Amino acid sequence: MIVKAGVVSPSGQLIPSQRVDWTINRTGVGQFTKLGFRDRGQFWGLLEAPQKIDDWTAVSTTASVPIILNTSTPNAADDVPIFQGESWVTVTSLLEGTSIVGAYAPSYPDFNRATSTIYWVDAQWLIPQPAVVEPGRAHTITTTLMRKTSGEPLAGWIVRYNVSGGAALGYEGGSHVETTTDAAGRASVEVSPKDAGGGVANIGITIIRPENAGPAVMPRLTLGCGTTAVTWAAGGAVPSLPNAAPATPSGRTALPSPPSLSQPTLPPSSTPPTLSTPPTTTTPPPASTPPTLPATPPASAAGKPRLEATMKVVGSDRVSVGQKVEFDLTISNRGDTVARNITIVDRFDRGLKHENDTANEHAITAGIAELVPGRSSTVRISFQVIDGGTQCHEATVAADGAEAVRQRGCVTAQQAVMEIKVTSLRSRVVGETAEFSCTVKNTGDIAATNIELVLRSDPAIEPAAAERGSERLADGSILFRITRMEPGEKRTVGLNGICRVPSTRACVRAQVTADGGVNRVDEACLEILPPLGGTASPRGSAP
Numbered sequence: 001m002i003v004k005a006g007v008v009s010p011s012g013q014l015i016p017s018q019r020v021d022w023t024i025n026r027t028g029v030g031q032f033t034k035l036g037f038r039d040r041g042q043f044w045g046l047l048e049a050p051q052k053i054d055d056w057t058a059v060s061t062t063a064s065v066p067i068i069l070n071t072s073t074p075n076a077a078d079d080v081p082i083f084q085g086e087s088w089v090t091v092t093s094l095l096e097g098t099s100i101v102g103a104y105a106p107s108y109p110d111f112n113r114a115t116s117t118i119y120w121v122d123a124q125w126l127i128p129q130p131a132v133v134e135p136g137r138a139h140t141i142t143t144t145l146m147r148k149t150s151g152e153p154l155a156g157w158i159v160r161y162n163v164s165g166g167a168a169l170g171y172e173g174g175s176h177v178e179t180t181t182d183a184a185g186r187a188s189v190e191v192s193p194k195d196a197g198g199g200v201a202n203i204g205i206t207i208i209r210p211e212n213a214g215p216a217v218m219p220r221l222t223l224g225c226g227t228t229a230v231t232w233a234a235g236g237a238v239p240s241l242p243n244a245a246p247a248t249p250s251g252r253t254a255l256p257s258p259p260s261l262s263q264p265t266l267p268p269s270s271t272p273p274t275l276s277t278p279p280t281t282t283t284p285p286p287a288s289t290p291p292t293l294p295a296t297p298p299a300s301a302a303g304k305p306r307l308e309a310t311m312k313v314v315g316s317d318r319v320s321v322g323q324k325v326e327f328d329l330t331i332s333n334r335g336d337t338v339a340r341n342i343t344i345v346d347r348f349d350r351g352l353k354h355e356n357d358t359a360n361e362h363a364i365t366a367g368i369a370e371l372v373p374g375r376s377s378t379v380r381i382s383f384q385v386i387d388g389g390t391q392c393h394e395a396t397v398a399a400d401g402a403e404a405v406r407q408r409g410c411v412t413a414q415q416a417v418m419e420i421k422v423t424s425l426r427s428r429v430v431g432e433t434a435e436f437s438c439t440v441k442n443t444g445d446i447a448a449t450n451i452e453l454v455l456r457s458d459p460a461i462e463p464a465a466a467e468r469g470s471e472r473l474a475d476g477s478i479l480f481r482i483t484r485m486e487p488g489e490k491r492t493v494g495l496n497g498i499c500r501v502p503s504t505r506a507c508v509r510a511q512v513t514a515d516g517g518v519n520r521v522d523e524a525c526l527e528i529l530p531p532l533g534g535t536a537s538p539r540g541s542a543p
Contacts, residue, residue, distance in 0.1 A: 001091045001092065001118055002080055002088055002089075002090055003088065003089055003090075003101050003103075003116050003118075004082070004086050004087070004088045005020050005022075005086070005087050005088075005103035005114060006062060006085050006086045006087070007020070007062055007085065007105050007108070013085070014062065014083065014084060014085025014086060015062060015085050016062050016064040017061060017062060017064050018061065018062045018085075018105060018107060019059065019060075019061055019105065019106060019107060020059075020060050020061070020062060020087040020104065020105055021057075021058075021059055021104045021105075021106060022050065022057065022058040022059070022060065022089050022101065022102065022103055022104075023056060023057055023101070023102045024055075024056040024091065024099055024100070024101055024102075025100040025101075025102070026056055028097055028098045028100055029093045029094075029095045029096070029097035029099055029120060030091050030092065030093040030097070030099030030101075030118065030120070031056060031091070031092065031093070032052050032056070032057075032058050032089055032090065033090045033091065048060075048061060048063045048064070048067060048082070048087075050087065050088065050089050058089050060087040060088065060089065061087060062084075062085050062086060062087045063082050063083065063084055063085065063087065064084065065084060066081060066082060066084055067081075067082050068080070068081055068082070069081075069082060069088070076374060077332075077334050077373075077374050079374075087103075089101070091118060093118075093120045095120065096120050096122050096218070097119075097120055097217065097218065098117060098118070098119055098120075098217050098218055099117070099118040099120065100115055100116075100117055101115065101116045101117075101118065102114070102115045119218055119221060121209060121218075121221065121223060121249055122147050122148055122149050123146070123147065123148060123154060123157075123207075123209065123223065123249065124145075124146060124147075124148045124247060125143060125145045125146070125207050125224075125226075125247055126143065126144040126247075127143060127205055127226035127227075127228060127247060128142055128143060128228050129228060130228055130229040130231065131228075131229075131230050131231070132230075132231045132232075132233055133230055133232050133233075134232070134233075135193070135232045135233065136193060136232070137232070138190050138192040138193075139190070139191050139230050140188050140189070140190050140191070141161075141188065141189060141203065141228060141230070142186050142187065142188040143159045143186070143187050143188075143205055143207070144181075144184075144185050144186050144187075145157050145159070145181050145185045145186075145207065146185050153181070153183065153184050153185030153186075155181055155182060155183050155184075156180055156181060156210060157180070157181045157185075157207070157208065157210060158178055158180055158181075158187075158207075158208035158210055159178070159179050159180075159181065159187035159205060159206070159207060159208070160176065160177070160178045160208060160410070161176065161177050161178075161179070161189045161203055161204070161205060162175065162176045162203065162204040162206075162390045162392060162410070163191065163201050163202070163203050164202050164204075166193060166194040166195045166201065167191050167192060167193055167194060167201030167203075167230065168191075168192050168194060169189050169191060169192075170190060173192065175389070176389050176390040177189055178208075191230050193232050195232075199231075199232055200229055200230070200231045200232075201229065201231075202227060202229050203227065203228050203230065204225060204226075204227055204408065204410065205225065205226045205227065205228065206222060206225050206410055207223045207224050207225070207226075208220060208221065208222050209221040209223055220316075220317075220318070222317045222410070223249045224247060224249055225408045225409075225410065226247060303337050304335050304336060304337060304402070305333050305336075305337055305338065305339035305340075305371075305373075305399055305400075305401055305402040306333065306334045306335035306402060306403075307331060307332070307333060307334075307335075307342075307397055307398075307399060307402045307403070307404075307405045308331070308332040308333075308405060309329060309330065309331050309332070309395070309397050309405045309406070309407045310329075310330045310332075310407060311327055311328070311329055311395065311407035311408065311409040312327065312328045312330070313325065313326070313327050313409055313411060314326040314327065314328055314380070317410070317411050317412060318411070318412050318414060319385055319411050319412070319413055319414070320413070320414055320416070320446045320447065320449070320515075320516070321385055321387065321388050321413050321414065321416070321515060321516025321517070322384070322385065322386070322450070322515030322516050323384075323385050323413075324382060324383070324384055324385075325352075325382070325383050325384075325385055325411050326380055326381065326382045326383075327380070327381045327382075327383075327409045328378050328379075328381075329344070329380075329381055329395050329397075330376055330377070330378045331344075331368060331371065331376065331377055331378075331379070331397055332371070332376040333372065333373050333374065333375055333376075334373070335373055335402065336373055337373065337401075338370050338371065338372050338373070339370060339371045339399040339400070339401075339402055340369075340370045340399060340400045341399060341400045342368045342369070342370065342397065342398070342399045343364075343397070343398050343399070344364035344368075344396070344397050345361065345362070345363050345364075345395070345396045345398075346362045346363075346364065346381060346393055346394070346396075347360060347361050347362075347393065347394050347396075348360050348361075348362065348383060348391075348392070348394075349392050349393065350387065351385065351386060351387030351388070351389060351391035351413060352383040352384070352385060352386070352391050352393060353383060353384045353385075353386045354381075354382070354383050354384075362381075364379060364395075371399075381393070381395065385411065385413045386516075387517070388413045388415040388516065388517075389412070389413060390410055390413075391410065391411055391412075392408055392409065392410040392411075393408070393409055393410075394406055394407070394408045394409075395407050395408075395409075413516075414444070414445065414446045415444070415446075415517070415518065416442055416444045416446055416447065416448035416449075416485075416514055416515070416516060416518055417443045417444030417518075418440060418441070418442060418443070418444075418448060418451075418512050418514060418518050418520050419440070419441045419443050420438065420439070420440050420441075420453075420510055420511075420512045420520045421438070421522055422436060422438045422509075422510045422522045422523055422524035423436070423437050423439075424436045424437070424525075424526050425526055426526055426527065427526055427527040427529055428499045428526055428527075428528055428529070429528070429529045429530070429531060429532060430499050430500065430501060430502055430528055430529065430530060430531045431498070431499065431531060432498075432499050433464065433496050433497065433498060433499070434496070434497050434498075434499055434526060434528075435494065435495075435496055436455070436495045436497065436508045436524055437492060437493075437494050438453065438455060438492065438493050438495070438510045438522075439491070439492045440453055440482075440485075440491050440492075440493075440512050441488075441489070441490040441491075442485040442486065442487055442488065442489050442490075443487075443488075446487060447484055447485065447486050447487065448485045448515070449484050449514060449515045450483070450514060450515045451481070451482040451483075451484075451485060451512060451513070451514045452479060452480070452481055452482075452512070452513050452514075453479070453481075453482065453493065453510065453511070453512045454473075454478070454479050454480075454510070454511045454512075455477060455478040455480075455493075455495050455508055455510050456475075456476075456477040456508070456510075456511075457476075457477075457495075457497050457507070457508045457509075458503070458506045458507050458508075459500075460500055460501050460502075460503040460506040460528055461497035461499060461500070461508065461528075462497055462498045463476060463477075463478055463495060463496075463497050464496045464497055464498050465495075465496045466478045466480075466493070466494070466495050466496070467480075467493050467494055467495075469481075478495060480493055495508060502528050502529060502530045503527070503528045504527055505525050505526075505527065506525060506526060506527075506528050507523045507524065507525035507526075508523065508524055508525075509521065509522070509523040510522050510523065
């Protein structure tokens with residue numbers, strides 16, 4: 001894994017010939033490797049190569065002239081440019097876990113430290129191929145996870161299934177479900193048709209590594225996505241186990257563009273290059289034998305651009321309804337000529353919202369004009385999450401003379417859960433003040449935002465006073481606004497009302513709403529008695 005760092009001047013330029021000290025957190029995994037690989041014959045490369053002090057410490061100097069790091073493979077797209085003002089190190093790990101790499105510029109007193117986190121994952125998976133099933137029958141699909149190094153099954157990992165079309169998942173019949181792999185590394189779900197006459201169900205599959213505390217500390221990670229389909233048609237038959245090729249986390253290193261004079265362009269985080277291996281066999285490997293890895297795809301024909309795309313969520317893949325979520329779409333040209341007129345069309349689920357795109361389709365026209373061979377560019381795509389559950393989008397990237405490529409990104413949207421309770425005395429007398437207390441509590445696991453609490457009273461009760469910060473609406477009801485409530489947080493507000501006329505049941509009703517469609521109601525009622533010693537009409541009627 002190659003990690004870069006640059007020292008930036010106040011004017012936004014990368015500065016050459018500046019010392020950078022590197023460290024790896026010794027409580028994690030990983031170590032510095034042979035640091036000096038470069039193109040042969042580059043004299044400056046010898047001078048600019050970092051010096052390894054030990055497995056966890058290295059010293060380097062930002063480059064005075066640009067050089068190329070040659071990975072010694074026939075594919076030039078694997079080579080990594082080092083621009084003027086950048087320094088670099090290489091890191092590897094023999095174990096799963098987390099490496100925290102730190103860079104320190106000792107010549108500068110302020111803003112002189114930065115860190116980069118690398119997650120090392122040993123995994124690959126088999127995605128089920130499309131199936132044809134008799135109408136009305138349920139069909140079970142299975143995703144298998146295993147270690148890439150040994151073929152050992154991965155138990156306890158998470159596979160998320162999402163279905164669109166006329167089908168439902170699992171016993172509860174929902175549109176999305178998360179399952180955990182068993183001791184054999186298999187995660188299965190039953191797909192049931194909603195229409196007895198047939199149809200097609202497209203199923204999205206997301207591979208998730210669960211969070212663990214140690215010894216290989218790592219958060220919950222979304223590693224990759226895939227798709228399959230189930231078609232219900234007369235005369236169909238459920239196929240045997242498909243011969244699907246194993247998939248692994250993307251290993252293509254994205255090459256950065258040269259930095260501009262006004263602002264440095266530092267390379268995006270990348271993952272280690274995937275090694276070439278013999279092609280897969282035509283039959284599934286035995287359970288005791290590690291699976292054969294897929295061969296590296298052949299290079300494209302000369303004079304033709306070849307696009308590659310990767311999608312990565314910015315931050316966590318678990319968000320709150322109402323929250324903004326962002327994805328980085330990185331596009332690379334692995335062909336032999338310039339990719340021109342690059343277009344991006346993004347189609348997204350109804351639980352996502354992008355500005356005024358009501359048709360759930362967004363065309364991106366700005367950001368990338370063309371890409372020369374070996375270069376990459378990143379476009380950030382933003383949405384607002386407006387519904388709970390798993391929400392996905394798919395970006396299709398095309399260019400003149402190149403085959404279109406697609407990448408899919410998903411997040412899991414969580415909704416806040418609110419409880420509301422209104423209390424009061426059982427009875428009051430005409431002319432007396434009735435006191436009502438309303439308690440709102442966030443009982444969910446995420447914060448609730450933009451909360452509005454409205455208290456409405458029956459005509460027999462005239463609101464007289466409410467707590468500070470309330471608003472009186474045109475219909476006489478009382479409104480409380482709360483910007484945010486954390487999980488477990490509770491708020492109590494009071495309302496006093498004058499009892500105007502006798503009533504067997506006079507109520508105050510409370511309604512609480514929040515972002516994400518939260519809507520809860522409750523009420524408290526009391527009896528209003530006639531004045532003591534006075535004359536009143538029969539109980540329950542108007543005076």
